[in-house]
Amino acid sequence: xxxxxxxxxxxxxxxxxxxxxxxxxxxxxxxxxxxxxxxxxxxxxxxxxxxxxxxxxxxxxxxxxxxxxxxxxxxxxxxxxxxxxxxxxxxxxxxxxxxxxxxxxxxxxxxxxxxxxxxxxxxxxxxxxxxxxxxxxxxxxxxxxxxxxxxxxxxxxxxxxxxxxxxxxxxxxxxxxxxxxxxxxxxxxxxxxxxxxxxxxxxxxxxxxxxxxxxxxxxxxxxxxxxxxxxxxxxxxxxxxxxxxxxxxxxxxxxxxxxxxxxxxxxxxxxxxxxxxxxxxxxxxxxxxxxxxxxxxxxxxxxxxxxxxxxxxxxxxxxxxxxxxxxx
Numbered sequence: 328x329x330x331x332x333x334x335x336x337x338x339x340x341x342x343x344x345x346x347x348x349x350x351x352x353x354x355x356x357x358x359x360x361x362x363x364x365x366x367x368x369x370x371x372x373x374x375x376x377x378x379x380x381x382x383x384x385x386x387x388x389x390x391x392x393x394x395x396x397x398x399x400x401x402x403x404x405x406x407x408x409x410x411x412x413x414x415x416x417x418x419x420x421x422x423x424x425x426x427x428x429x430x431x432x433x434x435x436x437x438x439x440x441x442x443x444x445x446x447x448x449x450x451x452x453x454x455x456x457x458x459x460x461x462x463x464x465x466x467x468x469x470x471x472x473x474x475x476x477x478x479x480x481x482x483x484x485x486x487x488x489x490x491x492x493x494x495x496x497x498x499x500x501x502x503x504x505x506x507x508x509x510x511x512x513x514x515x516x517x518x519x520x521x522x523x524x525x526x527x528x529x530x531x532x533x534x535x536x537x538x539x540x541x542x543x544x545x546x547x548x549x550x551x552x553x554x555x556x557x558x559x560x561x562x563x564x565x566x567x568x569x570x571x572x573x574x575x576x577x578x579x580x581x582x583x584x585x586x587x588x589x590x591x592x593x594x595x596x597x598x599x600x601x602x603x604x605x606x607x608x609x610x611x612x613x614x615x616x617x618x619x620x621x622x623x624x625x626x627x628x629x630x631x632x633x634x635x636x637x638x639x640x641x642x643x644x645x646x647x648x649x650x651x652x653x654x655x
Contacts, residue, residue: 332360333360351563361384365387413516416566435520458513617654624646625647
């Protein structure tokens with residue numbers, strides 16, 4: 328008999344979105360082990376949600392410690408061979424459990440020199456994690472996976488020049504949305520094989536809110552595991568809905584706070600990307616990464632000169648200040 332899929336849901340406030348997340352899991356038909364880790368919520372609705380009994384295990388951190396600490400606590404309790412990290416602002420769709428079970432089972436059952444070769448896994452590598460393709464609540468596709476960041480990518484991110492450029496020019500979906508092998512995928516809906524988790528270990532708790540998934544996929548690659556986006560597994564993601572107040576995180580939607588724009592905290596994002604660069608690239612590369620982010624930020628400020636009071640302009644200014652303050 329197959330072990331249940333262990334679903335780890337890190338939760339910080341936004342009980343409304345968390346309720347939708349947990350209710351959506353009822354669409355799945357295979358055995359589940361649902362573990363919620365309440366990371367120091369102050370929303371009274373979270374207590375009501377706990378009493379609804381929608382999870383098998385409900386853990387609570389007295390104070391918010393961040394995404395990595397929350398998922399690590401849930402992973403330590405999980406018993407399944409498939410370990411699904413699911414953001415509290417994400418909703419699974421029917422049949423996704425069957426898709427990810429089949430993908431990981433096919434890879435695990437392969438015993439030749441190319442495990443999971445029919446899944447597009449290169450020789451000598453093993454499938455370590457599978458990710459859903461993500462959509463906004465209105466059905467628009469989201470970025471679902473891609474290559475490890477390059478210096479050009481960091482400049483494009485900071486400047487805003489890379490936003491939706493491929494979609495505008497080629498009418499193509501965002502990276503990863505078509506499915507297939509990727510370097511890394513977001514942790515909003517990421518299923519990790521237990522064998523991979525046992526080999527790589529827990530998530531790095533140094534990151535404040537972003538890049539934990541990037542860091543983990545980098546470590547999977549170093550250990551000989553691959554990551555794949557499954558084109559037939561879709562998850563609805565309320566981008567930014569899981570952002571909450573600790574270690575500098577806001578209590579409401581990210582776009583309502585200084586540093587927040589379009590569902591993201593740019594200051595935390597840029598700082599966490601620099602932390603990844605220092606962990607996984609050379610010191611010289613990390614210095615170049617800092618320069619690219621600052622240069623991109625200055626370019627973006629010039630383009631926003633007529634909208635200096637907008638949330639985007641304030642967020643960019645906060646991100647530039649955060650990077651400069653870190654090295655002060």
